[in-house]
Amino acid sequence: MKKSTSLFTLIELLVVIGIIAILAAMLMPALSKAREKANQADCMSQLKQIGLALKMYANDQRGWFPAVLDGDTVSVKTHNTPGLGVLLRDDYIETPKIVVCRSSKHTVPQKSGEKLAYEVMLENDTDTASGKGGNKEICSYLYYGAVNSDDATAEHGIVRDKNANHKVLGNVLFGDSHVETISPGKGTPWAEVNNYFQMKKPGPEDDYEDILPETKNDKWTKSGNQDD
Numbered sequence: 001m002k003k004s005t006s007l008f009t010l011i012e013l014l015v016v017i018g019i020i021a022i023l024a025a026m027l028m029p030a031l032s033k034a035r036e037k038a039n040q041a042d043c044m045s046q047l048k049q050i051g052l053a054l055k056m057y058a059n060d061q062r063g064w065f066p067a068v069l070d071g072d073t074v075s076v077k078t079h080n081t082p083g084l085g086v087l088l089r090d091d092y093i094e095t096p097k098i099v100v101c102r103s104s105k106h107t108v109p110q111k112s113g114e115k116l117a118y119e120v121m122l123e124n125d126t127d128t129a130s131g132k133g134g135n136k137e138i139c140s141y142l143y144y145g146a147v148n149s150d151d152a153t154a155e156h157g158i159v160r161d162k163n164a165n166h167k168v169l170g171n172v173l174f175g176d177s178h179v180e181t182i183s184p185g186k187g188t189p190w191a192e193v194n195n196y197f198q199m200k201k202p203g204p205e206d207d208y209e210d211i212l213p214e215t216k217n218d219k220w221t222k223s224g225n226q227d228d
Contacts, residue, residue: 039103044179046098051177053092058149067146074146079217083145085121101140101165109138129219131162144199146213157197172197
């Protein structure tokens with residue numbers, strides 16, 4: 001007698017493929033959310049490493065955080081990518097990967113022609129507060145440079161996510177080296193909810209503005225937080 005063989009019909013095969021597609025669609029949001037959570041944690045870790053590097057740099061520089069000099073004066077390039085480039089140049093951070101958040105589409109600073117990665121960072125002019133410049137941007141963080149570590153406290157923001165790195169929330173490195181996630185929820189721009197980490201004077205009687213360097217960081221302040 002011939003053995004009977006059971007084969008899938010085309011309809012049964014399509015049904016199985018359809019079920020698999022539905023299950024995959026149901027799992028994708030959960031997997032995407034889990035990946036973003038991992039990226040947020042990795043971002044916090046990177047900011048903590050930057051915070052440690054800033055403290056080590058300040059210990060060697062009479063308390064001052066990195067600045068880019070133009071002769072004997074502090075250059076406007078002190079802020080953001082160029083200031084963090086000083087840490088790479090002076091070996092306080094080992095790799096430029098530390099300045100790029102995995103949630104962003106930013107490009108890790110790398111050698112360009114004869115220019116080393118830190119030189120590319122020192123000359124960078126692709127910073128945007130929004131962080132929506134994609135792979136044109138080589139840094140995921142905004143830095144407020146030339147502040148003295150003795151003045152920077154747990155309320156003073158030093159390095160923070162660009163606005164769109166994690167969409168509705170952002171990580172901020174404060175002057176005491178702790179990292180905090182600012183998460184006001186949908187509908188409220190996270191980068192505008194706290195005057196302290198914006199490095200902006202909250203009120204007329206507050207002397208917080210006294211610690212700020214002469215060169216203004218327009219990208220850090222509320223007025224500079226709009227999409228570029």
